[in-house]
Amino acid sequence: MSDHASASGADAGAQEDLACTLLSKHFGEFTAVDGVSFSIPRGAFFSILGPSGCGKTTLLRMLAGFQQPDSGDILIKGKSVLNTPPNKRPVNMVFQHLALFPTMSVAENIAYGLKRKGIPKREHATLIDEVLAKVYLPGYGDKRIDQLSGGQKQRVAIARCLVLNPAVLLLDEPLGALDLKLREQMKIELKRLQREFNTTFVYITHDQSEALVMSDQVAVMNNGRFEQVGTPQELYYQPKTAFVAGFVGDSNQYAGKVQSQSGDLVTLVTEQGVCLLSHASQPLVAGSPITLFVRPEVMQISTSRPATEQDNCLAVTVSRVLFDGAQSRVQVETAEGAELTVALPQTADFQALEAGRSVHVSWQASQCLCFPAPADTKPPGAP
Amino acid sequence: MSEASGNFNRTQYRLGFWLLLAPIVLWLSLLIILPHIDMVLVSLRERIASRQYGFSFGNYTAFFTEPLYWNTFVRTAVMSIVATVMTLIIAFPVSFYIAKVLTGRPRIALFILCLLPFWVSELVRTYGWMILLRETGLISGALQWFGLADQPVEMLYNDVAIMVGLIYTSMLFMVVPLVTTLDSLDNSLIEAGYDLGGSSWNVMRSIVIPHAMPGIMSGCIVVFMLTLGNYLTPTLLGGKSSLWFTEQIYTQFITRFNWEQGAAFGILLLILSSLIVWLGLKITRQSFTRVMS
Numbered sequence: 001m002s003d004h005a006s007a008s009g010a011d012a013g014a015q016e017d018l019a020c021t022l023l024s025k026h027f028g029e030f031t032a033v034d035g036v037s038f039s040i041p042r043g044a045f046f047s048i049l050g051p052s053g054c055g056k057t058t059l060l061r062m063l064a065g066f067q068q069p070d071s072g073d074i075l076i077k078g079k080s081v082l083n084t085p086p087n088k089r090p091v092n093m094v095f096q097h098l099a100l101f102p103t104m105s106v107a108e109n110i111a112y113g114l115k116r117k118g119i120p121k122r123e124h125a126t127l128i129d130e131v132l133a134k135v136y137l138p139g140y141g142d143k144r145i146d147q148l149s150g151g152q153k154q155r156v157a158i159a160r161c162l163v164l165n166p167a168v169l170l171l172d173e174p175l176g177a178l179d180l181k182l183r184e185q186m187k188i189e190l191k192r193l194q195r196e197f198n199t200t201f202v203y204i205t206h207d208q209s210e211a212l213v214m215s216d217q218v219a220v221m222n223n224g225r226f227e228q229v230g231t232p233q234e235l236y237y238q239p240k241t242a243f244v245a246g247f248v249g250d251s252n253q254y255a256g257k258v259q260s261q262s263g264d265l266v267t268l269v270t271e272q273g274v275c276l277l278s279h280a281s282q283p284l285v286a287g288s289p290i291t292l293f294v295r296p297e298v299m300q301i302s303t304s305r306p307a308t309e310q311d312n313c314l315a316v317t318v319s320r321v322l323f324d325g326a327q328s329r330v331q332v333e334t335a336e337g338a339e340l341t342v343a344l345p346q347t348a349d350f351q352a353l354e355a356g357r358s359v360h361v362s363w364q365a366s367q368c369l370c371f372p373a374p375a376d377t378k379p380p381g382a383p
Numbered sequence: 384m385s386e387a388s389g390n391f392n393r394t395q396y397r398l399g400f401w402l403l404l405a406p407i408v409l410w411l412s413l414l415i416i417l418p419h420i421d422m423v424l425v426s427l428r429e430r431i432a433s434r435q436y437g438f439s440f441g442n443y444t445a446f447f448t449e450p451l452y453w454n455t456f457v458r459t460a461v462m463s464i465v466a467t468v469m470t471l472i473i474a475f476p477v478s479f480y481i482a483k484v485l486t487g488r489p490r491i492a493l494f495i496l497c498l499l500p501f502w503v504s505e506l507v508r509t510y511g512w513m514i515l516l517r518e519t520g521l522i523s524g525a526l527q528w529f530g531l532a533d534q535p536v537e538m539l540y541n542d543v544a545i546m547v548g549l550i551y552t553s554m555l556f557m558v559v560p561l562v563t564t565l566d567s568l569d570n571s572l573i574e575a576g577y578d579l580g581g582s583s584w585n586v587m588r589s590i591v592i593p594h595a596m597p598g599i600m601s602g603c604i605v606v607f608m609l610t611l612g613n614y615l616t617p618t619l620l621g622g623k624s625s626l627w628f629t630e631q632i633y634t635q636f637i638t639r640f641n642w643e644q645g646a647a648f649g650i651l652l653l654i655l656s657s658l659i660v661w662l663g664l665k666i667t668r669q670s671f672t673r674v675m676s
Binding site (some may be wrong): 064065066085086087088091092093095096097100101102103104112113116117161162164214 | 569571572574575576577578579580582583585588589593594
């Protein structure tokens with residue numbers, strides 16, 4: 001957060017490492033990237049988050065120079081790079097499957113870029129040792145690539161790029177192939193490396209947790225467009241579109257109709273006939289179809305009716321307990337047949353909770369969101 | 384009880400293993416090893432009188448003392464190496480184009496085009512070249528028609544004609560292993576090569592060629608062996624002046640009925656080809672098992 005804030009405070013034009021204006025790319029009839037504009041302040045960790053097929057890989061490949069945009073411009077450090085071939089662009093890329101050269105040792109992999117940059121050979125050893133120490137792989141220079149573990153390969157791939165001091169480092173879902181434990185570790189590691197090298201990172205992923213944990217700024221991409229660009233907190237708490245609300249974080253989604261609106265408080269009735277209060281950031285016409293999003297973690301579960309007045313309080317029956325340690329959930333059903341997934345706090349009160357029990361779930365109107373439902377398509381849902 | 388059945392299973396397994404191995408062992412020993420042992424024995428004897436033979440190195444010393452044999456031998460080796468290298472130089476861009484640039488139908492079409500000439504026999508293919516290159520052939524005629532030559536041009540019966548024929552005959556055996564290895568090269572490695580600042584030459588030199596090395600070597604070994612042992616192409620396209628070592632062997636066995644000398648030449652050719660392949664592998668630091676897998 002802090003480097004983003006300090007960067008945006010200074011002269012924006014000179015401090016931008018990467019900017020795109022109205023970038024578009026079509027493959028035949030299909031529009032992969034559709035008029036995307038954004039700028040990334042120096043030293044920021046910028047993520048592009050979207051489902052597969054949303055155009056994020058195409059966008060990244062255009063930044064690296066492997067694909068030419070149909071229209072729009074890409075500026076790196078204020079200069080257009082549209083006519084610069086990939087090997088001359090001051091950007092480097094960590095590939096999805098890392099693309100380490102298997103015929104070379106770790107040191108040779110790192111030296112490949114140094115040689116191409118024309119750095120004198122006598123400086124190579126020092127630079128390689130330095131960068132290997134920074135990625136916590138000191139003394140690994142002579143190892144062959146097939147002797148490394150998944151996480152170590154990851155570090156070499158990053159070191160190979162960062163040793164060249166690129167203006168922007170592009171990362172194409174590099175954590176996808178790692179197992180869960182290692183992925184969690186590498187998330188923190190990547191963030192640390194980004195701060196240490198103070199390089200602008202552009203990270204694309206379909207995994208919202210990766211984007212939220214590491215990024216200063218996240219762009220949520222769908223159908224070739226940016227739905228919303230903001231800090232992870234903004235995306236989570238103030239999603240601007242139904243897609244963002246559904247894609248970032250988990251949500252219970254309900255289709256319903258507006259009954260009345262006063263200020264930003266909306267009274268609505270879901271398809272199943274449950275009457276609820278919700279926050280809405282835009283004016284809605286009474287009777288218009290809407291989609292309501294309620295996160296499992298904002299709902300409070302209690303065995304008796306809560307003493308304090310809540311905007312929404314439902315009497316429900318437990319249909320299933322989904323135990324998953326700290327991420328445990330419970331699925332409940334209202335008398336009308338509406339299903340809800342509620343976060344289950346791991347406290348002594350709820351240890352005996354089992355299917356068939358009657359409980360109450362409650363939440364404030366300000367903690368849920370509703371958006372006008374698109375006429376034809378349902379927003380893609382979170383699990 | 385269980386141990387007994389385990390033993391029975393193992394015996395059965397052993398039996399199956401040997402039965403499966405039997406054809407290849409028979410083939411190797413009857414058709415390769417036995418004839419070669421016999422060749423060695425034949426090459427080491429000398430006819431003293433009618434139907435009387437004695438042990439002698441005479442056939443081998445004859446090879447080293449007679450300059451014609453010796454020169455033909457070296458010439459064959461050098462020409463084969465040149466033909467192999469030139470086949471590689473021509474086949475590599477073709478293979479790269481097939482494996483990495485083309486996709487889908489054009490790719491299969493081009494691959495089949497490479498294969499197509501091999502559906503007719505080598506003899507017919509070589510005659511095809513003769514029709515093109517001979518004095519009354521197509522190229523000679525075309526040159527005269529365009530006024531570039533005022534009399535028929537003989538393009539057969541020289542080293543260039545032999546070389547053209549050898550390269551044409553070997554092409555497929557170089558293209559197939561090259562396409563296979565280049566195909567297994569991940570495209571992102573090439574992209575990474577460019578992304579880290581490499582030029583096309585750097586990418587070719589440091590990424591594509593090291594990856595393709597086993598394919599290059601296996602293609603080279605096959606092409607070299609085929610060229611060195613080729614009889615038809617040098618004889619037909621080179622005529623009397625071709626001086627190919629296989630012709631010497633043929634002459635000894637068939638024309639002069641000197642089986643002892645022919646066998647010695649055969650053994651020498653085997654030693655030569657093994658030696659050059661071994662040297663090639665040493666120089667490029669490739670292991671035979673890796674190249675052949």
